[in-house]
Amino acid sequence: MASKKRIGLYFGTFNPIHIGHLTIANYMVEFSDLDEVWMVVTPHNPHKKKSTLLDDHHRLAMVRIALEDYPKLKASNIEFGLEQPNYTVNTLILLEEKHPDFDFCLIMGEDNLKSFHKWKNYEVILERYSLYVYPRVSQGTIETQFNNHPHIHKVNAPIMELSSTFIRKSIQEGKNIRPMLPETVWKYIDEMNFYK
Template sequence: MRKVGLYFGTFNPFHIGHLVIANHLAEHTELDEIWLVITPQSPFKKKNNLLENHHRLELVYRGTEDYSKLKPCDVEFKLPQPNYTSKTLAELRDTYPEKAFALIMGEDNLVSFHKWKNYETILDHHDLYICPRITKVEIPQQFKNNTKIHLTDTPVMEISSTLIRKMIKTGKNIRPLLQHKVWEYIDEMNFYK
């Protein structure tokens, strides 16, 4: 059974920090593939600076097309909103019964994981791959020594989509922060200006 890591995000825009983390997990863990799950625009919380779903999907597609183990995933675009991760995971299990899905998250998310809707069900069905953050956090006791929770040594990337959008708006050169095809699409479409 192929093991697929699910890396959720708005990817607004998809940048080299996302790429480095996803590729590291694909190359240095037992995960066979990483699917980058693009979080849709919430109909209840319209954000002016959030690109439309199809544009963010295109950015992830262009940023990963040279990496055979990385794939964009738009499963959440088809689910009713608001959506919970547990529903997305159930949908993927039903659609791809031949795959084992794991959830990728930062240490900061693990701290509040017990507050997620149906977190016990998620943990019953899925492994969690935890990425370190710049600021160290204390992992809750209930998650320590859990065989389904894997602490990874992914590089800590201090790059944010927010910073990239601000830099574009102020005319700064952000090319080193984006995979070349992603930069070309953003430049061609005049995004974030």
């Protein structure tokens, strides 16, 4: 029997998606054993203040246009229909039900691994799914239980110190941040007059 297709799930608000996200996702699919990476756009939590988060469909549209030239990278809106607040474990179960032929894995930054023990049902996630962890400059230490764990794979991706917060702030200040975004995303933001 052919082995299942391995799908890495890269969660984020992608507000907006930038070259840091793209670099990590592409590195994961080219330099690990993942067959595809799905960028899972996290919906706005109705219980939280709206602040600077663009509407779900705009963030999804930007992810879709950013990935047009990358056939191994896909945009996913799987969480849009889920009750909020949602937990990753629920998304994983839903994806498994919808796609029983795929083997799903989680992609996360080292900063998230440091707080992973606080996630809802993190033991279940770790028991059933692999984690692909990329380096991030961050404070704190990784729990000893996660060191040398057979389901945690450290991938030596480039360290990307670019954040969507920085990009939004820079646009507001009238800075030219065009090289930090995929060209199609930059045009979309510019035409829609977002983050100004």
